[in-house]
Amino acid sequence: xxxxxxxxxxxxLFSVAAAGESVSSILLHRLRLxxxxxxxxxxxxxxxSSVRRAQLLKTPTRTSPTASAALFxxxxxxxxxxxxxxxxxxxxxxxxxxxSQLNWIPxxxxxxxxxxxxxxxxIPIIPTFFPKSSSTSRLIGCKNPKCGWIHSPEFLSxxxxxxxxxxxxxxxCPPYLIVYGSGSTAGLLxxxxxxxxxxxxxxxxxGCSVFSDRQxxxxxxxxxxxxxxxxxxxxxxxxxxxxxxxxxxDDARESGSLVLNGSKQSxxxxxxxxSLLKNPIPPPVAADAADGSSVFSVYYYIGLRRITVGxxxxxxxxxxxxxxPDGNGGTIIDSxxxxxxxEPEVFEPLAAAFLxxxxxxxxxxxxxxxxxxxxxxxxxxxxxxxxxLPELVFHFKGxxxxxxxxxxxxxxxxxxxxxxxxxxxxxxxAVGVGDSGPAIILGSFQQQNYYIVYDLExxxxxxxxxxxx
Ligand SMILES: *[C@@H]1O[C@H](CO)[C@@H](O)[C@H](O)[C@H]1NC(C)=O
Ligand SMILES: *[C@@H]1O[C@H](CO)[C@@H](O)[C@H](O)[C@H]1NC(C)=O
Ligand SMILES: *[C@@H]1O[C@H](CO)[C@@H](O)[C@H](O)[C@H]1NC(C)=O
Ligand SMILES: *[C@@H]1O[C@H](CO)[C@@H](O)[C@H](O)[C@H]1NC(C)=O
Ligand SMILES: CC(=O)N[C@H]1CO[C@H](CO)[C@@H](O)[C@@H]1O
Numbered sequence: 098x099x100x101x102x103x104x105x106x107x108x109x110l111f112s113v114a115a116a117g118e119s120v121s122s123i124l125l126h127r128l129r130l131x132x133x134x135x136x137x138x139x140x141x142x143x144x145x146s147s148v149r150r151a152q153l154l155k156t157p158t159r160t161s162p163t164a165s166a167a168l169f170x171x172x173x174x175x176x177x178x179x180x181x182x183x184x185x186x187x188x189x190x191x192x193x194x195x196x197s198q199l200n201w202i203p204x205x206x207x208x209x210x211x212x213x214x215x216x217x218x219x220i221p222i223i224p225t226f227f228p229k230s231s232s233t234s235r236l237i238g239c240k241n242p243k244c245g246w247i248h249s250p251e252f253l254s255x256x257x258x259x260x261x262x263x264x265x266x267x268x269x270c271p272p273y274l275i276v277y278g279s280g281s282t283a284g285l286l287x288x289x290x291x292x293x294x295x296x297x298x299x300x301x302x303x304g305c306s307v308f309s310d311r312q313x314x315x316x317x318x319x320x321x322x323x324x325x326x327x328x329x330x331x332x333x334x335x336x337x338x339x340x341x342x343x344x345x346x347d348d349a350r351e352s353g354s355l356v357l358n359g360s361k362q363s364x365x366x367x368x369x370x371x372s373l374l375k376n377p378i379p380p381p382v383a384a385d386a387a388d389g390s391s392v393f394s395v396y397y398y399i400g401l402r403r404i405t406v407g408x409x410x411x412x413x414x415x416x417x418x419x420x421x422p423d424g425n426g427g428t429i430i431d432s433x434x435x436x437x438x439x440e441p442e443v444f445e446p447l448a449a450a451f452l453x454x455x456x457x458x459x460x461x462x463x464x465x466x467x468x469x470x471x472x473x474x475x476x477x478x479x480x481x482x483x484x485x486l487p488e489l490v491f492h493f494k495g496x497x498x499x500x501x502x503x504x505x506x507x508x509x510x511x512x513x514x515x516x517x518x519x520x521x522x523x524x525x526x527a528v529g530v531g532d533s534g535p536a537i538i539l540g541s542f543q544q545q546n547y548y549i550v551y552d553l554e555x556x557x558x559x560x561x562x563x564x565x566x
Contacts, residue, residue, distance in 0.1 A: 137468050140510050140518065143435050144470040147522045147540060151438035154196055154396070154431065155534030176340055176432060176541065177315055178355050181292040182303065183231030189224050190315035193338065193355060194433040195551070198323035198395050199247070199275065200330075201304030202226045202316035204284060210309045212280075223314045228287060228305060237270040237286035243302050244270035246325040247286060273304055280311030293331075293357065301330055320432065320551075321395035322376065328553060334358055337550035338432065339565035340541055342504070353565040362550060368559040371493035373551070374398040374420065374427070393424030393534060397551060399558055400494030401428040401537060404443075406450035407487030417443050417536040426536045430549075430558060434540035436471075437521045443536055444523035448473055451519060454487040462516040469510055471518035484517065491539075499560060505543050 175192045182189060182202065189202050203210065203225045213221045228234035237243050239256035248271065259266035274283040284306035291301035302325060306316070319326045320336065328336055341353035362368040376394050398420055404411045417440055420427025439447065452461070452473055459475040466472045477484055489506050491499040507517045520542050550559040 137465070137510055140469040140471060140508060140520075143520075143542075144522050147434055147436035147438060148470075148524065150431075150434045151522070151524065151538055154429075154434070154538060175313060175435075176338070176353070177313075178318065180318075182226055182289050182301075183228070184233040184290055185231070186290075186292050187226050187231070189226055191318040192313050192315060192433070193320055194317050194431075195320040195397060196395065196429070196431040196433045197317065198319040198321045198326035198329075199273070199304055200302070200317065200319050200325070200327055201275075201282060201284065201306045203309070204228065204287075204305035205307055208307055208309075210312055210314075212311045213309065213314065221314045226305065228289075231289065233290045233299070235288040237288055237302065239267045239270050241270060243286065243288075243325075246302065247273040280309070282306045282309040282312055284308070296357075298331060319395075322397070323395050326395075328357075328551075331357065334554040335361070335550055335552040337548060337559075339548045339563065340432075340544050340546070341565045342545045343542065351566050359550070361552075362559060362561075366561070368548070368550065368561045369493075369497035369499075370552075370557045370559045371399055371495050371497045373553075373556045373558050374400055374494075375556075376424075396429040396431070396535065397558065398427050398429050398535070399539070401491055401539075402494050403492040404447060405488075405490045405492065406447065407454040409450065409454070411446050411450045413443050413446060420535070424535075425533050428537040428539060429535045430539045430544075432541055432544070434538045435542050437540040437543050438538040439521060439523050440536040441523050444521065447521070448519065451487055459484065462514070464513075465510050465516040465518060469518055471508075471510075471520065471522070474510060474516045474518035477515040477517060479514070486517070497560070499547075500562075501543060502546065502562065505545050508542075 175194075177190045177192045179188055179190050181187060191200070191202070203223050204227075205225070206227065208223065208225045210221065210223055213223070239259075240253075242253070244256070245253045252271075256267060270286050272283055272285050275281055282304070284304050287303055287305045288300050289303055291298045291303070303316075320328060323329060327333075336355065336357050337359050338355045339353045341351055364370070376396070376398060401418055404413060416426050418427065455473075455475060459478070462474040462476045465474040465476075475484075475486075486503050486507055488503075489501050491501070493499070506520055508520045510516050510518050546562060546565050548559075548561045548563050548565070552559060
């Protein structure tokens with residue numbers, strides 16, 4: 098079949114890009130997905146969890162008085178690293194999340210993870226950290242300035258001014274409780290030694306969670322902005338990752354990579370850059386700042402200026418593309434969201450553009466759309482191994498273009514007939530996401546087989562298509 102202008106061929110064979118250079122890095126695994134015998138269930142599950150995640154990232158008032166950072170349930174589709182904590186070291190998988198800042202791990206022998214099972218994983222085995230077995234574990238004290246990462250300055254000064262002979266003075270930093278759309282985690286802040294790849298970092302602050310509800314089988318590494326985040330604590334100039342294709346989900350041997358402070362790349366390395374926008378809201382001093390919307394300050398905003406489908410510009414209201422001073426509108430990039438989320442005012446014209454460009458060539462499959470919650474879905478013509486679909490391009494401020502390979506935005510689904518569905522979700526329908534927070538959340542499915550660098554020193558995001566295995 099000839100490739101028409103603005104159309105890409107989706108075939109079962111994926112093209113191979115140049116492999117990346119060897120650098121000191123850590124392996125990045127897909128967090129184990131529950132095994133789905135039915136690929137439709139899997140797509141439907143990822144679609145609904147991506148919408149839930151969007152709901153969470155977009156809700157400014159989800160924190161409790163002692164809450165600290167935005168977190169979320171990761172039943173599907175996260176990417177994790179294995180690091181070790183303590184002396185002697187204990188290995189713990191951490192989900193890499195650029196949408197939150199506090200780091201936490203399942204901790205102590207009484208760790209309770211409620212509703213953390215799935216049909217495929219009825220008794221979840223959760224690697225847990227035991228502080229008693231580590232000679233370097235220290236609880237963060239109430240007077241420690243780092244206690245201010247999860248509690249207000251007022252609280253901290255009460256601690257500081259407490260007479261030392263009073264029996265009412267709290268000695269340790271009171272627990273954090275992180276509440277999200279669905280789920281939560283709670284525990285105490287620890288100072289502990291972190292071993293990342295071959296490097297060792299003493300006095301790393303990590304939450305020792307003793308209770309979680311609806312959480313992944315591991316902890317979370319907060320790669321967002323903010324003082325308690327992993328990049329801030331390790332003084333990183335930049336970090337980068339390469340997300341392996343989701344088609345390797347069943348193959349535990351395959352992994353991508355995460356690199357801290359890697360070498361500085363430039364456009365001559367094929368990396369395209371766009372500025373990380375100045376956050377609409379400055380990072381909070383204390384993570385539980387009364388203004389709930391400050392959670393948006395943790396995100397990496399980027400300037401998405403235009404979207405084209407099959408070479409034609411999609412008409413999107415400007416207010417959706419440019420973040421307002423209150424953090425509403427605009428685009429963020431997030432490693433913890435699977436399918437990209439778009440507000441209806443962005444998604445509807447985009448979906449219409451796909452329908453327009455495919456019209457007459459492929460039949461729409463209402464049946465598959467109903468089951469997966471994705472749309473549009475198109476039936477594949479019988480006995481064909483390839484189908485042309487419109488090219489999707491994100492155009493960023495400064496001219497960088499993300500020309501997505503078609504397998505990054507269409508996934509196979511099949512019932513009585515095979516179909517493909519657009520893997521972008523919106524808030525319309527059953528789950529009300531509201532129009533607060535970012536209008537577009539660029540998720541990990543769209544970042545597969547891309548090298549992505551967050552250059553915090555230059556405040557730019559760089560990307561290059563490459564094979565991540
Ligand atoms: C990560 O660490 C956990 C806990 O030790 C272990 O069960 C798991 O196999 C490790 N994963 C990889 C990919 O090494
Ligand atoms: C604590 O110390 C202060 C001043 O040293 C003293 O006045 C006060 O009675 C002491 N309180 C207790 C509970 O010992
Ligand atoms: C990253 O680089 C900065 C600046 O050179 C340095 O201060 C920091 O310790 C480095 N961190 C790591 C983890 O290598
Ligand atoms: C679309 O559906 C009609 C009616 O079922 C069928 O005859 C036709 O072959 C389909 N076209 C494609 C491209 O699948
Ligand atoms: C959504 C869900 O699974 N909720 C369950 C969480 O756990 C409590 C107690 O274990 C159950 O009562 C809920 O049904």
